[in-house]
Amino acid sequence: MIGNIGEILISASFITSLVTLVFYFLASRKEDNTLLTWGNWLFTAKGVFMLVASGILSYLIFQHDFGYYYVYNYTSSDLEPKYLWSAFYAGQEGSFMIWIVFSWIIGFGLMKWTRKPYKAPVLFFLAFTQFFLISMVLGWDIFGLKLGASPFRTFAEQFPNIPIVQGNPDFAPQEGRGLNDLLKSPWMVIHPPILFFSFALMTVPFCFALASLWKQKYDAWISPA
Numbered sequence: 001m002i003g004n005i006g007e008i009l010i011s012a013s014f015i016t017s018l019v020t021l022v023f024y025f026l027a028s029r030k031e032d033n034t035l036l037t038w039g040n041w042l043f044t045a046k047g048v049f050m051l052v053a054s055g056i057l058s059y060l061i062f063q064h065d066f067g068y069y070y071v072y073n074y075t076s077s078d079l080e081p082k083y084l085w086s087a088f089y090a091g092q093e094g095s096f097m098i099w100i101v102f103s104w105i106i107g108f109g110l111m112k113w114t115r116k117p118y119k120a121p122v123l124f125f126l127a128f129t130q131f132f133l134i135s136m137v138l139g140w141d142i143f144g145l146k147l148g149a150s151p152f153r154t155f156a157e158q159f160p161n162i163p164i165v166q167g168n169p170d171f172a173p174q175e176g177r178g179l180n181d182l183l184k185s186p187w188m189v190i191h192p193p194i195l196f197f198s199f200a201l202m203t204v205p206f207c208f209a210l211a212s213l214w215k216q217k218y219d220a221w222i223s224p225a
Contacts, residue, residue, distance in 0.1 A: 002056055002059070002060065003056070003060065003068055003152035003154065004152070005056060006053045006056040006057060006151070006152040007139065007150055007152045009049045009050070009052055009053040009056070010049070010050065010053050010134065010137055010138060010139075010150065010152075011138065011140075012049045013046045013047075013049035013050045013053070013100075013134055014131070014134045014135060014138055016042055016045050016046040016049065017046045017127060017130055017131040017134055018131060019042055020039055020042040020043050020046055020127045020131075021124065021127050021128060021131060023035050023036075023038045023039035023042060024036070024039040024043075024120055024121075024123050024124035024127055025124055027039055027120040027124075028120040028121040028124055028214070031120070035120075036119065036120050036123075039120070039123065039127075040111055040123075043104075043107055043111075043123065043127060046104070046127075046130070046134075047100075047101065047104030047105075047107070050097065050100050050101055050104065050134070051101055051104075053097070054088075054097050054098070054101060056152075057070070057088065057094065057097070057151050057152070058085075058088055060152075061074075061075055061084055061087055061088060062081075062084055064076075064077050064176070065172075066155065066172055066173045066174070066175065066176045067154055067155055067156075067170075067171075067172030067173075068151075068152060068153070068154055068155065069153050069154060069155050069157070069158040069159075070091055070093060070094070070151045070152070070153070071176060072155055072173055072176045072177060073091065073176070073177055074087040074090040074091050074094075074176070074177070074178075074179055075087045075176045075178065075179065076175060076176040076177065076178035076179070077175060077176070078178075079178060079179055082186070082189050083179055083183075083184055083188070083189075085189060086179070086183065086188045086189045086192070087179055089192045089193070089196070090179060090180070090183055090188075091151070092136075092149070093136075093137050093149055093150070093151035094151060095192065095196065096133050096134075096136045096137050097137060097151065098192070098193060098196050099133060099196040099199055099200060100130055100133050100134060100137075102193075102196055102197045102199075102200040103126065103129065103130055103133070103200040103203055104130065105200075106126075106200050106201060106203070106204065107123065107126050107127075107130075110122055110123055110126060110204065110207070111123065114224065115224045117215075117217075118208065118211055118215075118221065118224050121210075121211035121214055121215060122207045122208055122211045123207075124211075125206070125207040125210045125211060126203060126204075126207050129203055129206075129207075135147055135148050136148045136149070137149065137150060137151055138150065139152075139153060155171065155172060155173060156169050156170070156171060204225070205225055208221045208224065208225035209221065209225075
């Protein structure tokens, strides 16, 4: 199933983000450009995994594949295309995914324009925020503890105890619940992306501030930021 590929990509993004943190941490401690370069490559790969996973979720939405709970819960077959796009970030999981992708794009700006003494520690904290956000869409079950909620969980996984699913584990509804009527507005198409892009941008001064605390350069961060 294509949803399984999406879950694998999110898991790969999470694991890669963890390795990215290690490389950026070591690059910050040792001030090693080779380690920084490796961190940048891993940061790039992590975002590509999430971008492709987002594309798969969009594909499932436009294909009206109601066997997936996210598609079932936020779309219907009569929904206009512009609202199908907005359905991507109508739920928490999709919102986190678009936030991660925007933050990843901003990371390339930090790679290019951040001054050298700050580059590795700033990117470390950016990667740390992404590590946390990706964990929110992971959906791993660790000894009964659920780590995040996967946007690719199926209808049957969401409702395992209803009789129709118990009788047919591959059951998929013929129709979705549709988008909340309050969200059927042209502003819904542009408002959340702008909002989450703003959230991603606000990460930049946060990363500079924490980098300054880590390096104990309490005033020098303001000009680079």
